[in-house]
Amino acid sequence: MAESLLVAEGMTKAIKKQVLVEPIDVRLDRGQVLALCGGNGAGKSTILRMLAGILRPSGGSVRLNGWEWASNRAEYAKQLGYMPDDYSFSPGLTAGEALNFWAALRGIGKLRVQEVLETVGLEHKRSGRVQTFSKGMRQRLLFAQAILAEPPLLLMDEPTNGLDPYWMDEFVRLLDGLKQKGHAVVFSTHQLQVAEDIADRVVFLIEGRKCAEGDVESYRTIHGEHPLHAAFKAALE
């Protein structure tokens, strides 16, 4: 049997004596979407940053498409697109310049830049300075950056934060399209409805520890309407 696209085993993070993320296993196949849910400070961003290779785990291993960050960072990085929860753009940079910069780093041509700008509805804002963009527009630009290279794995930190209802629906639709094409996604969210709409599996975290994990359909069978709210409440008890 082929190995899963993403295999993290016993991945953990501690800084000094504080354990930010207790050892956690994450396994994800192509075409699967995993949502990380949990309260503030639960460890969602830390997990995403470790998977993205931005933060070095204190223990455990991570393999992505057969590559290990520790032994081949360049190949590992090519397998993923990362959307941070926030990003400080250089002052004066336009949306087009920002995307062209990221595209150049990955050897991607201008046609693809135009395509992703259209995908996120920012083609008319190409020459607009990112500094003048709303939170939702910046989020859409960061989403465009993450999908530029069409990597096998997308890691997204609170991707729908700041999106209006139209773009929230559009995000679910876009992610569904990527999923159908075989891309895998791990994203964090406080918006349980988004997780319900798009995720196959949900991991609930409390204070750096995985306290529950299940597939959305099973939660629906157990809890009925608004299954993730009920499941989260049950996990907290």
Ligand SMILES: Nc1ncnc2c1ncn2[C@@H]1O[C@H](COP(=O)(O)OP(=O)(O)OP(=O)(O)O)[C@@H](O)[C@H]1O
């Ligand atoms: N650089 C750091 N040094 C020390 N502690 C950190 C550092 N970064 C994060 N933490 C701590 O790690 C824990 C997990 O933080 P993290 O940002 O991963 O949580 P989160 O689930 O993404 O939270 P939120 O929903 O508020 O974004 C928190 O207790 C946070 O204070």
